[in-house]
C-alpha cells in the first residue's frame with residue numbers, strides 16, 4: 001500500500017475560529033481543547049460519490065415547488081465548484097437552503113414575525129456537471145433578525161453545502177450579496193479574519209447571467225481545499 | 235496559482251428542510267449490505283452538558299471487508315454494491331442521533347500500518363463556525379492497541395472518548411453508544427483534518 005496524497009489544510013486567517021465571543025452560540029459549543037492533528041489516511045481522502053444519482057433527482061428550480069410562484073425577486077445563482085489549484089470538481093453534491101423573500105425559514109424553530117410563503121421551501125440540490133458547474137433558480141432571500149445581540153440582523157445569505165471528492169474537502173458555507181450594508185455588522189460574516197477570504201463568500205452580480213425581463217443573475221464559485229502536490233510522509 | 239478556499243460558515247439552526255434526509259441514517263441499503271449490522275446511538279452535548287438539539291452528524295466508513303466505495307481505494311478487497319459508507323442524521327430535541335450500519339473492516343493507515351476499524355464522524359450545528367471531526371472506534375477490537383491515530387493521543391482518558399460503548403443488542407444488532415461532548419468535562423477528541 002503506497003501512501004495517500006493528503007489534502008491541503010485550512011490556513012489561519014482564512015478559516016473561522018471555533019470560539020468567537022461576538023457570535024454568542026460559539027461560547028458553549030466551541031471545543032476548548034486543542035485539536036489533534038490527523039495526518040490524512042485513506043479515510044480522509046475518500047468520501048461519498050453522487051455521480052449515480054443517489055441523492056435523488058436534481059432540484060434546481062426553487063420557484064416551481066408550489067402551486068404557484070413564490071413572492072420575491074427571481075434570481076439565478078450559478079457558478080463552478082473548483083479546488084484551490086483551479087481544477088473543477090465534477091459530479092459532487094451541492095445543497096442549498098435559504099430564507100424566503102421576507103426573511104423567514106420554513107422551520108418550526110424560526111419564530112421571526114414575517115410571513116411564510118406557501119410556495120417556497122427554500123431548499124434545493126444538484127450534482128455538478130463534468131466541468132464542476134451548478135445552477136439554481138430561486139428568490140432573493142430577505143435579511144432576518146437573530147438574537148445574538150439586541151437588534152441584530154443577519155446579512156442576506158444563502159447556505160451552501162458541498163462535498164468535493166474526499167472527506168477532507170467538505171465545506172458548508174454561506175453566500176452573501178455584493179454591497180449588502182449588513183455585512184460589516186454581521187459577526188458570522190466577520191468571523192473570517194482576512195478580508196480576502198471573506199470576499200470569497202460574496203457573490204458577484206453577473207449581467208451575462210441575468211435573463212432579460214425575468215431574473216437577476218449572481219455568480220458564486222466555491223473553492224474547496226486541493227490536494228497536496230506531493231505525498232507527505234512515508 | 236492558488237485560490238483562497240471558500241471559508242466555512244455555520245450551518246445555523248435552520249438547515250433541516252434543506253439537509254434532513256432521514257433515510258440516510260440507514261447505511262445498510264434496507265438490510266441488503268454484507269456484514270454484521272450494528273446500531274450507533276448517541277447524544278450531542280454542549281459545554282454545560284446540555285443536549286444540542288439543532289446539530290446534524292455525517293459519517294463515513296469502509297465496508298465490512300475494509301474497503302471504501304471510492305475510486306482512490308484500490309485495495310484488492312470486495313466492494314459491496316449495497317453499501318456506500320455515508321450517512322447523515324439530525325439530532326432530536328434531546329440531542330439524540332442514530333445510525334444503522336455495518337461493522338467496518340480494518341483499513342490501511344500511513345506507511346505500512348493498519349488502522350483499527352473506525353467510522354469518521356463530523357458534527358455541524360449552530361454555533362460551530364466550522365464542523366468538528368472525530369472518529370468512533372469499537373471498544374473490544376484488538377487492533378485498537380496498534381492503531382496509529384488512537385496511539386497519537388497520549389492521555390488515556392481522552393483516548394477513551396473515541397471508543398463507542400457496547401450497550402447490548404436489539405435482536406441480532408449490536409448497539410454502540412457514542413456521545414459527543416463539544417466542550418468541557420469529557421470533551422470528545424476532535425481532529426484537525
Ligand SMILES: [Fe+3]
Pocket residue numbers: 099154157159246248
Ligand atoms: Fe441562515
